[in-house]
Amino acid sequence: MHRSLLPLLVSLSPAILFLLPGIIVTQEGLWEDYKYGHGDLDxxxxxxxxxxxxxxxxxxxxxxxxxxxxxxxxxxxxxxxxxxxxxxxxxxxxxxxxxxxxxxxxxxxxxxxxxxxxxxxxxxxxxxxxxxxxxxxxxxxxxxxxxxxxxxxxxxxxxxxxxxxxxxxxxxxxxxxxxxxxxxxxxxxxxxxxxxxxxxxxxxxxxxxxxxxxxxxxxxxxxxxxxxxxxxxxxxxxxxxxxxxxxxxxxxxxxxxxxxxKIQPGSRPVPSPGHPCPDRVPFYYFPINHERPQRPCG
The missing domain is CATH 3.90.730.10 (Ribonuclease T2-like)
Incomplete structure (x- = not known):
């Protein structure tokens, strides 16, 4: 079943939502299947x-x-x-x-x-x-x-x-x-x-x-x-x-x-992907500053 249909199906009633040849899907069973996933996705x-x-x-x-x-x-x-x-x-x-x-x-x-x-x-x-x-x-x-x-x-x-x-x-x-x-x-x-x-x-x-x-x-x-x-x-x-x-x-x-x-261009404040800290260059582990999070160390 296509997953985009699951939320719609879960909201439906009565208890038995639909029948296919040899298959009966209940509302309770469908919700559990949606919430906890399928075991055969791998x-x-x-x-x-x-x-x-x-x-x-x-x-x-x-x-x-x-x-x-x-x-x-x-x-x-x-x-x-x-x-x-x-x-x-x-x-x-x-x-x-x-x-x-x-x-x-x-x-x-x-x-x-x-x-x-x-x-x-x-x-x-x-x-x-x-x-x-x-x-x-x-x-x-x-x-x-x-x-x-x-x-x-x-x-x-x-x-x-x-x-x-x-x-x-x-x-x-x-x-x-x-x-x-x-x-x-x-x-x-x-x-x-x-x-x-x-x-x-x-x-x-x-x-x-x-x-x-x-x-x-x-x-x-x-x-x-x-x-x-x-x-x-x-x-x-x-x-x-x-x-x-x-x-x-x-x-x-x-x-x-x-x-x-991936970083998309535009004005919205997207996070930088960063880079591996260089081996030979010291780096700083700044403290958390809740009042000045933008400049924790001035």
Whole structure:
């Protein structure tokens, strides 16, 4: 059955909606089928992808990623890494035929509001969630464990709990700061640490290695992603964790350069796709500033 008909069919009565030769579909059965998905989607030929990117974003620098920073806001309840999305890589077809409604994720609304908020003023949380489902979740739905909006978002919430980035960094002494720089990784020779960087360090504090802290927990295929601000500083913006279809870490069958959300031209404040933080250039892990999210460090 074409999925775009399901919401209409679910709203119909009586209890038996229609009959086909040898098939009886009840309202209750159809709703359960719509809510929890089908188990045979992985047989479809569009399920060709092998890897997923679980992408987390850091609210402290999200506003700097927008073309129009004035339309950015950080809810006062947000003090941690948040979800950007779970993206199948190299999916050959994007399925726009499976709509998503607020009722699909009603039981997860509180958790999603905390863990997956929108930081753009004109975009509601549900708008953000629906956008991610349409662009990425519907393609992930060929895997039985993610074969409905509810299941897809449940998986994302569980992944966010599994990868508690803030705690991992804090335990290693890596905390948000306006002055202290960090590095993706330290080169074998550290004799030139603090030299030959594109910009001088703002602090004499030691530059800590971030990749070595995170890799044992999220796999060595992680991408630490930066944006460049108006002062040419590299700011930590996102973390991309590569997963296999069974959600184990470290899928190495593909590259993700072409799989970030595509940026469309125009005046609307769309987020920058960012870039991998350079190995030899220190980056900054800015604190969250709810009152001045556009300029957390001045």
């Amino acid at each position: 047989n479809h030929n569009f399920c060709t992808w092998k890897c997923l990117l679980f992408t987390l974003q850091w609210p402290g620098t999200f506003c700097q990623s927008l073309n129009n920073v004035s339309l950015c806001r950080i809810p006062p309840t947000v003090n941690n890494w948040t979800i950007h999305g779970l993206w199948p890589l190299h999916a050959k077809n994007r399925c726009d035929c499976w709509p998503m409604f607020p009722s699909d994720v009603q039981e997860l609304k509180a958790e999603l509001t905390e863990l997956w908020p929108s930081f753009v003023r004109f975009k509601s949380n549900f708008h953000f969630w629906r956008e991610e489902w349409r662009k990425h979740g519907a393609c992930a739905a060929c895997v039985e464990g993610m074969n409905s909006p509810l299941r897809y978002f449940q998986v994302c919430v569980k992944l966010r709990a599994r990868f508690n980035i803030h705690s991992l960094l804090e335990d290693a002494g890596i905390t948000p700061s306006c002055e202290r720089p960090y590095k993706v990784k330290v080169n074998k020779s550290n004799s030139d640490l603090g030299k030959d960087f594109s910009k001088p360090l703002m602090s004499s504090l030691p530059v800590e290695e971030v990749q070595s802290v995170l890799a044992p927990h999220v796999g060595d295929k992680l991408e630490i992603q930066c944006i460049t601000d108006e002062q040419d500083r590299e700011l930590w913006f996102q973390l991309k964790i590569r997963l296999n279809r069974n959600l184990t870490v470290g899928c190495d069958l593909c590259t993700d350069a072409e799989d970030a959300p």
